[in-house]
Amino acid sequence: MSIKHIARIAGVSPATVSRVLNNPNYHCSSEEMRTAILQAARQLHYVPNEAARNLKKGTVTPPKLRCLGILVTQGQEGVEPFFQELVIFLEREIRHRGCVLSQIWYRPEFLAEIDRNQLDGLLVVGTCSRRRMNALREQYRNVVAVNRNSANDTVDEVLCDTEEGFAEAARYALLLLLDRIDGGHTSVTRMKVEPQLICREKDSAVEENVG
Known part of the structure; x- marks a missing residue:
């Protein structure tokens, strides 16, 4: 699942999702918004794009x-x-x-x-x-x-x-x-x-x- 999916569930922009997930010190306009984003990421078992791409590569053996x-x-x-x-x-x-x-x-x-x-x-x-x-x-x-x-x-x-x-x-x-x-x-x-x-x-x- 991508950041766009998380943004859709949380009702925020993908840019906001990216800031929250990649920077714990980022302060949302409300604590409820940050909570909604984190809950959506957990619900979707979110894996960062780089890790997800590595799992799909056929040229290397992906880590477990x-x-x-x-x-x-x-x-x-x-x-x-x-x-x-x-x-x-x-x-x-x-x-x-x-x-x-x-x-x-x-x-x-x-x-x-x-x-x-x-x-x-x-x-x-x-x-x-x-x-x-x-x-x-x-x-x-x-x-x-x-x-x-x-x-x-x-x-x-x-x-x-x-x-x-x-x-x-x-x-x-x-x-x-x-x-x-x-x-x-x-x-x-x-x-x-x-x-x-x-x-x-x-x-x-x-x-x-x-x-």
């Missing part, structure tokens, strides 16, 4: 299309603005990597709705109990958590406590998740995003795989 999900551990009506913005950056990075965002789920209680056979990997945004995280790891295997503070030693984790670090946090979360999906690293890795600095605390070997 990865289907990813995002689980926000807070209820949809009560999600903190910090995590709302972080999810937007994650969505952008998913599209940038040529992956499909299957859906965004809210609160671990809704995990029964997620078909693990339809997901290659899962991003968990926010704090999740050790018991829940262990269940996620057992069910989906390829899981990366993104949070303000470390809350587990069970799955790969990217820590970010400033809005300035959202882009880097999203980038490293996707790189870690895709690397784990492809079997590039096996031990638990934790990264902390700081101003102009990425601090590695575990598994330095993964740097070569995801850099």
Whole structure:
């Protein structure tokens, strides 16, 4: 599906859709408009044109299309603005990597709705109990958590406590998740995003795989 399809569903111009999808910092005339565009992109499982063209090329073997999900551990009506913005950056990075965002789920209680056979990997945004995280790891295997503070030693984790670090946090979360999906690293890795600095605390070997 193209940007024109998204624009038709959201009732906006293709130019506005392009700005919203490619620049998380772009401010629409209304929050409702941006929400409508993002919802339409998810509904259509939008993949950027470049990635879509690569999949259609007959001269090269296209990379496997990865289907990813995002689980926000807070209820949809009560999600903190910090995590709302972080999810937007994650969505952008998913599209940038040529992956499909299957859906965004809210609160671990809704995990029964997620078909693990339809997901290659899962991003968990926010704090999740050790018991829940262990269940996620057992069910989906390829899981990366993104949070303000470390809350587990069970799955790969990217820590970010400033809005300035959202882009880097999203980038490293996707790189870690895709690397784990492809079997590039096996031990638990934790990264902390700081101003102009990425601090590695575990598994330095993964740097070569995801850099």
